Amino acid sequence: MASGSSRKVARKGLVFVTFGLWLWGCGGEILLPPPTAPFRPREDVSIENYKFRVAVMDFTDQTGQAGDLVKTIPDILTTVLFKSGRLDLYERDPLRGVSARDAAELVQGLMEKRMIDGVISGTVTRFSRSDKTITIELRLLSRNKAVMYADQHTLSFQGRRDMEITREDVISLGQAISKAVPRVPDMKIISKNAGLITLSAGSNKGLVGGMSGYVQAFLEKVNDPETGEIPKPTPVIVGEVVIDQVSEDSAIGRILIGDDVLVNDVVRFK
Numbered sequence: 001m002a003s004g005s006s007r008k009v010a011r012k013g014l015v016f017v018t019f020g021l022w023l024w025g026c027g028g029e030i031l032l033p034p035p036t037a038p039f040r041p042r043e044d045v046s047i048e049n050y051k052f053r054v055a056v057m058d059f060t061d062q063t064g065q066a067g068d069l070v071k072t073i074p075d076i077l078t079t080v081l082f083k084s085g086r087l088d089l090y091e092r093d094p095l096r097g098v099s100a101r102d103a104a105e106l107v108q109g110l111m112e113k114r115m116i117d118g119v120i121s122g123t124v125t126r127f128s129r130s131d132k133t134i135t136i137e138l139r140l141l142s143r144n145k146a147v148m149y150a151d152q153h154t155l156s157f158q159g160r161r162d163m164e165i166t167r168e169d170v171i172s173l174g175q176a177i178s179k180a181v182p183r184v185p186d187m188k189i190i191s192k193n194a195g196l197i198t199l200s201a202g203s204n205k206g207l208v209g210g211m212s213g214y215v216q217a218f219l220e221k222v223n224d225p226e227t228g229e230i231p232k233p234t235p236v237i238v239g240e241v242v243i244d245q246v247s248e249d250s251a252i253g254r255i256l257i258g259d260d261v262l263v264n265d266v267v268r269f270k
Contacts, residue, residue, distance in 0.1 A: 042217045043260035044236045051088035052117045052181045052212060052270040054081070055110060057095050057103050059122035059136065066124045066134060069157065071096055073136070073165055077120070080174035087178060088270075090116050111143045114240060114256060117212040117270060118142045120177065125152075132157050134165075138173060140180055142210025144242050144254070149180035182206045186266045187251070189215070197241060199251040199267060209246050213253075213269040215239035215261050241267060 056078045059070040075092060082089045090110065095103050110116045119141055126135035133156050140149035153176075155169040184206045187199040201207065216235040239258020243251050255261055 042236045042238050043258075044238060045240065045258050047214050047237060047240050047257075048113070048115050049088050049117075050214070050270060052086075053088035053090055053115070054118045054120055054140065055090040055095060055107055055116045056081075056092060056120045057107065057122075058097065058100075059124055060100065061124045061127075063124055063127040065127040065129070067163060069134060069163055069165060070124065073122070073155070073170060074120075076165065076167060076170045077173055077177075080171050081177065084174055084178045086183075087181060114143075116143070117242075118148065118181075118210065126154075129160065138177075140177055142242065143212065144210060144244060146210030146244075148208060148210045149177055151176065180208075181211065182208065184211070184269050186216075186268050189261070189263055189265050189267065190250075192261065192263055195255045196244075197253045197255060197261065197267075199243075199253060201249060202246045202251040203248050207243065207246050207251050207269075209243050211243045211269055212256075213241055213243075213267040215241060215255075215258060215265050215267055217260070217262065217265045238262075238265065 056074045058074055059066070061070050075096070078089050078092050081087050094106060098106070107116070107119050111119075121139050121141070123137045124134060125137055126133075128134075133154050135152060135154045137152055138149070139147065142148050153169070153173055155173075156166045157163045158166070185201075187201050187205070187207070189197045190200050191198040199207075215238050217238045218235055239261040240256045241253040241261075242256055243253045245252040253267065
């Protein structure tokens with residue numbers, strides 16, 4: 001009986017010694033697991049479009065000779081851009097035939113409501129009936145007034161009274177504008193300061209100033225209790241941004257909407 005009691009006391013002593021050594025190895029402090037933050041759902045937002053959407057305005061005629069071409073060229077250009085699949089287009093009807101002042105006010109309102117990301121305008125600077133050519137200064141401005149495209153194009157036309165523009169020339173216009181809005185990979189937000197964010201890449205990934213994108217957050221992965229499998233994280237759109245500055249390996253964007261944009265969220269460009 002005494003022998004059994006001695007063994008119990010020895011085992012208890014061994015446990016205390018082991019526990020004491022563990023405390024000594026930890027510097028005398030008991031290490032507790034860090035507290036787990038409760039899951040917080042992200043605040044999603046609604047965006048108007050998932051492609052870079054542009055409005056095409058009537059062209060301005062400095063020569064006074066282009067006639068209805070200042071309307072028909074933008075009409076054809078809108079169709080060409082839509083068929084390219086790269087851009088989304090705002091309906092031409094509200095912009096067709098209105099004054100330059102009214103069109104500018106309408107476009108400004110659309111940008112403030114985040115319904116368009118850019119506007120295409122053109123100015124006829126030369127018109128030749130003998131050569132049957134028309135020269136246009138074409139521009140694409142983003143919502144933050146960045147010049148994403150600016151170049152001069154000469155188009156040919158047929159007819160004298162009922163002038164008809166050569167469609168192939170307008171297709172070339174559309175191709176040039178589409179290339180001005182490149183397809184770029186998703187980029188991670190590496191810092192945030194008030195309403196500005198910094199991205200993990202820049203021109204090295206093809207990014208240009210004026211591009212718009214929406215911010216995606218991914219919900220935490222949770223094991224399926226029945227299968228034990230981890231499903232793919234569900235993306236939630238938490239904001240929309242426009243790029244103000246681009247360097248080789250980073251970029252600065254401005255948050256247009258979204259109070260729940262965080263570091264490590266991902267920007268997917270339109």
